[in-house]
Amino acid sequence: MTLTDLRYLVALARERHFGHAAERCNVSQPTLSVAIKKLEDELAVTLFERSAADVKITDIGARIVAQAEKVLLEAGQIKELATAGRDPLSGPLKLGVIYTIGPYLLPHLIPRVHAAAPSMPLLIQENYTVRLAESLKRGDLDVIVVALPFEEPGIVTQAVYDEPFRVLMPAGHAWEQEASISAKRLAEAPLLLLGAGNCFRDQVLEVCPLCRSGEGLQRTLEGSSLETIRHMVATGAGITVLPSSAADPLPDGNPLLTVRPFEAPEPFRRIALAWRVTYPRSGAIDVIRSAILGSPLPGVRPVTR
Amino acid sequence: MTLTDLRYLVALARERHFGHAAERCNVSQPTLSVAIKKLEDELAVTLFERSAADVKITDIGARIVAQAEKVLLEAGQIKELATAGRDPLSGPLKLGVIYTIGPYLLPHLIPRVHAAAPSMPLLIQENYTVRLAESLKRGDLDVIVVALPFEEPGIVTQAVYDEPFRVLMPAGHAWEQEASISAKRLAEAPLLLLGAGNCFRDQVLEVCPLCRSGEGLQRTLEGSSLETIRHMVATGAGITVLPSSAADPLPDGNPLLTVRPFEAPEPFRRIALAWRVTYPRSGAIDVIRSAILGSPLPGVRPVTR
DNA sequence: AGCAACGATAGTGATTAACTATACAACGCT
DNA sequence: AGCGTTGTATAGTTAATCACTATCGTTGCT
Numbered sequence: 001m002t003l004t005d006l007r008y009l010v011a012l013a014r015e016r017h018f019g020h021a022a023e024r025c026n027v028s029q030p031t032l033s034v035a036i037k038k039l040e041d042e043l044a045v046t047l048f049e050r051s052a053a054d055v056k057i058t059d060i061g062a063r064i065v066a067q068a069e070k071v072l073l074e075a076g077q078i079k080e081l082a083t084a085g086r087d088p089l090s091g092p093l094k095l096g097v098i099y100t101i102g103p104y105l106l107p108h109l110i111p112r113v114h115a116a117a118p119s120m121p122l123l124i125q126e127n128y129t130v131r132l133a134e135s136l137k138r139g140d141l142d143v144i145v146v147a148l149p150f151e152e153p154g155i156v157t158q159a160v161y162d163e164p165f166r167v168l169m170p171a172g173h174a175w176e177q178e179a180s181i182s183a184k185r186l187a188e189a190p191l192l193l194l195g196a197g198n199c200f201r202d203q204v205l206e207v208c209p210l211c212r213s214g215e216g217l218q219r220t221l222e223g224s225s226l227e228t229i230r231h232m233v234a235t236g237a238g239i240t241v242l243p244s245s246a247a248d249p250l251p252d253g254n255p256l257l258t259v260r261p262f263e264a265p266e267p268f269r270r271i272a273l274a275w276r277v278t279y280p281r282s283g284a285i286d287v288i289r290s291a292i293l294g295s296p297l298p299g300v301r302p303v304t305r
Numbered sequence: 306m307t308l309t310d311l312r313y314l315v316a317l318a319r320e321r322h323f324g325h326a327a328e329r330c331n332v333s334q335p336t337l338s339v340a341i342k343k344l345e346d347e348l349a350v351t352l353f354e355r356s357a358a359d360v361k362i363t364d365i366g367a368r369i370v371a372q373a374e375k376v377l378l379e380a381g382q383i384k385e386l387a388t389a390g391r392d393p394l395s396g397p398l399k400l401g402v403i404y405t406i407g408p409y410l411l412p413h414l415i416p417r418v419h420a421a422a423p424s425m426p427l428l429i430q431e432n433y434t435v436r437l438a439e440s441l442k443r444g445d446l447d448v449i450v451v452a453l454p455f456e457e458p459g460i461v462t463q464a465v466y467d468e469p470f471r472v473l474m475p476a477g478h479a480w481e482q483e484a485s486i487s488a489k490r491l492a493e494a495p496l497l498l499l500g501a502g503n504c505f506r507d508q509v510l511e512v513c514p515l516c517r518s519g520e521g522l523q524r525t526l527e528g529s530s531l532e533t534i535r536h537m538v539a540t541g542a543g544i545t546v547l548p549s550s551a552a553d554p555l556p557d558g559n560p561l562l563t564v565r566p567f568e569a570p571e572p573f574r575r576i577a578l579a580w581r582v583t584y585p586r587s588g589a590i591d592v593i594r595s596a597i598l599g600s601p602l603p604g605v606r607p608v609t610r
Numbered sequence: 611a612g613c614a615a616c617g618a619t620a621g622t623g624a625t626t627a628a629c630t631a632t633a634c635a636a637c638g639c640t
Numbered sequence: 641a642g643c644g645t646t647g648t649a650t651a652g653t654t655a656a657t658c659a660c661t662a663t664c665g666t667t668g669c670t
Binding site (some may be wrong): 045052056063071074075092154 | 306307308309311348349350351354355356357358361363364365368369372373375376379380382383384386387390391396397442444459581582583584585
C-alpha cells in the first residue's frame with residue numbers, strides 16, 4: 001500500500017470510472033486497474049463492484065476511501081510543513097552568548113535580528129564558554145558567541161570582530177595622567193577579576209602573566225559580573241580590565257571612572273560565532289553575523305577574513 | 306514520498322542512529338540512509354543533523370516526524386478497517402422482498418439471520434419485483450427475494466424453494482366438499498386479485514387463463530395486500546388464490562376460511578434469491594438462503610439444484 | 611447478431627528500491 | 641601523532657515494481 005495507490009483509490013471512488021479516474025491521475029487505465037486490484041488483494045477486501053454499466057463502491061470500500069482521504073490529507077500536511085520550514089529565517093534560533101559579551105551586545109543585536117528576520121525569534125542563553133559548548137554540541141543551542149581560541153570537534157567557528165582591552169580605574173587614579181598603560185604595570189595595582197570559568201579572566205591574566213604570581217595585588221570576584229566590578233572600581237576598590245565594548249561607553253557622564261587604552265601592542269580578544277558543522281540554517285547565522293557587525297560596539301574591529 | 310519512507314523517518318527519529326533504525330525496519334543501513342536523503346531532497350529541508358557522535362533531529366524535522374507518525378497511524382487504520390470489514394457477515398445487508406413473501410417469511414427469517422450472523426443487521430425493503438430489481442442494480446439493495454422467472458443483465462439468481470398455490474374460500478363455500486380444485490374452475494367464481502405490478506397476480510392469471518377474459522368474475526384490488534384479500538374472502542366477497550406459505554397456516558383457529566389445494570399438476574411459484582454478479586459478500590447470501598430454508602413455511606419444497 | 615464501452619490481462623521497458631562492498635569522516639586511544 | 645573504531649555516505653548490482661501499449665473478454669445495447 002503506497003500513497004499513490006491511495007490516490008488512485010480516492011480518484012476511482014470519485015469518478016466511479018476506471019478510465020476517467022486514470023486520466024485524472026495522469027496514468028493509463030490498466031495502471032489504475034492493476035493498482036486497485038493490488039490494493040484489494042493486499043487488504044483482502046473487495047473495494048469496488050465492477051460491471052459494464054458502472055463501478056459501485058462497497059460499504060467497506062467507502063469506509064476505506066474515507067480513511068484514505070484522511071491519510072492523503074495528513075500526508076499533504078508534511079509538504080506544507082516542509083515548505084513552511086524551508087526558510088532558514090523562520091523558526092526560533094537558540095543563541096548562546098558568553099557573560100562578558102551579552103550585556104553589551106544583546107541590546108543592539110536583538111532589534112537588528114528582529115528587523116532582518118521577523119519570524120526568527122531568538123532564544124538566548126548567557127553562560128560560560130564551556131557550558132555554551134556543551135549545549136551547542138547537545139543541540140540545546142544552535143549558535144554561540146564566544147571568544148577565541150575555541151576548538152571543538154564537530155564545531156566550526158567564524159571570527160567576527162576583534163575587541164581591544166581597556167584599563168578601568170577610579171577617577172583621580174595616578175595613571176589617569178598617562179595616555180596609555182603598559183600591560184606589565186597591571187601587576188602593581190589591586191586588580192579586580194572575574195571568577196574562574198570566565199574566559200575573559202584568563203585572557204586578562206595572559207595579558208599580564210605577573211598578575212598570576214603577584215598575589216595580593218589581585219582580587220578574584222567569584223560569581224560576579226563586569227558590571228559589578230565596574231561599580232567596585234568606581235568606589236575605589238581597585239582597577240580592572242574591560243573589553244572596549246564594555247569600557248568605552250562608560251566615561252560619558254560617569255565622573256567616577258576613567259578609561260585608558262593599553263600601550264601597543266594593544267591586547268585584544270577575538271570574538272567568533274560557533275555552530276555545529278552539521279547545522280543547516282546557515283542563512284540564520286549570516287543574519288546573526290550581520291547584526292553583530294551592525295551593532296555600535298565601540299572600539300571593535302571587524303574581522304573580514 | 307512513500308509510506309515506507311515515512312516509516313524509516315520515524316524509526317530514525319526514535320533511534321537517532323541509522324544502523325539501529327535500519328535494523329528495526331529490517332533493511333540495511335544504506336537503504337535507510339538513501340531513503341532519508343531522498344526525503345530531504347524531496348522536501349528540500351534538512352531533517353537530521355548527522356555527525357559521528359550522534360544524529361540530531363532539526364526543529365523542522367521534529368515537526369515533520371510528528372506529522373509522519375500521524376500519517377502512519379491513519380494508514381494503519383485502513384488495514385484495521387479492512388480486517389474488520391473482511392467478514393462478509395459483518396455490516397448491514399440490504400434485503401429486498403416482494404410483497405407476497407415478506408409478511409410470511411420475514412418473521413421467521415429475521416431472528417434466524419440474527420442468530421447466524423449477529424453483526425449483520427438486515428435493512429429490509431418490501432416492494433414490487435421491478436422496483437426491487439432497480440434498487441438491486443443501483444446498489445440500494447444487496448439481495449432480493451423474488452419469484453421466478455427473473456432475468457436481468459448483471460444479476461444472478463438462485464432458486465430457493467417452490468411454493469404451491471392454494472385456493473382460499475369462505476367457510477361453507479360449495480367447493481369445500483372437494484379435496485382439490487381444478488385450476489380451470491377459478492374462472493367460475495368471483496376471484497379477488499392483487500393489483501397490477503404484483504407478480505403473484507400475473508402468476509395466478511397464468512394458472513387460469515380464462516380468468517383474464519372471463520371478466521366480471523374477477524375483481525382486482527389495487528393497492529391491496531394478500532392479508533386484505535384474506536379478510537375479504539372471510540367476509541364472503543369471493544375466493545382467491547394464495548401461496549401455501551400464506552394459506553396453509555390460516556385454517557387453524559379461523560372458522561371463516563377454508564383452504565383447498567389445486568388438482569395435480571399443482572400450480573406453484575419458484576422463489577429465488579437474486580444479487581449482482583459482482584456482489585462480493587457471497588457468505589452473506591448463503592446465510593440468507595439457509596435462514597429461508599430453515600423457516601417453517603408450510604407446503605414449500607426446497608430447490609436443491 | 612454485431613457493435614461499442616469498459617475493465618482485465620499480457621508482455622515489455624524503465625524506474626526504483628533493495629542489497630553488498632567499500633569509501634570517507636570523525637573521534638578516541640595509546 | 642598515527643591507528644583503530646564507529647558511523648554514515650557512496651558505488652555498483654540485482655530484483656522488484658510500476659507504468660506503458662496492445663489486446664482480450666464481457667456486457668449491454670441497437
